[in-house]
Amino acid sequence: MKVLIRGAGVAGLTLAHELATRGADVTVVEKRLEIAGNASWHAGGMLAPWCERESAEETVLTLGRDAADWWDAALPGHVSRQGTLVLASARDAGELDRFGRRTSGFRQLDA
Incomplete structure (x- = not known):
């Protein structure tokens, strides 16, 4: 085909x-x-099911974890499961603040 x-x-x-x-x-x-x-x-x-779960249904988390498994199988050794790194441009700083207020176990970094 x-x-x-x-x-x-x-x-x-x-x-x-x-x-x-x-x-x-x-x-x-x-x-x-x-x-x-x-x-x-x-x-x-971005593949960050735990971040998406902040405002989405449980299915989003489940599908996101399944997607991470798919990427790990497709690219062995290139998938890190040590947390989620959330990056945003200056225009989205308010969204990062909102995210931080609705989640736990995070820390903010600068340049």
């Missing part, structure tokens, strides 16, 4: 990897010449 995937962000590359491991002939195309400007770049391609 031949498959064309438009977009080399996290979703496109994940799908390409999954289909290729199942025997598909996969081609990925990206319209940008550089990596930047796509959804993965702006959203960080």
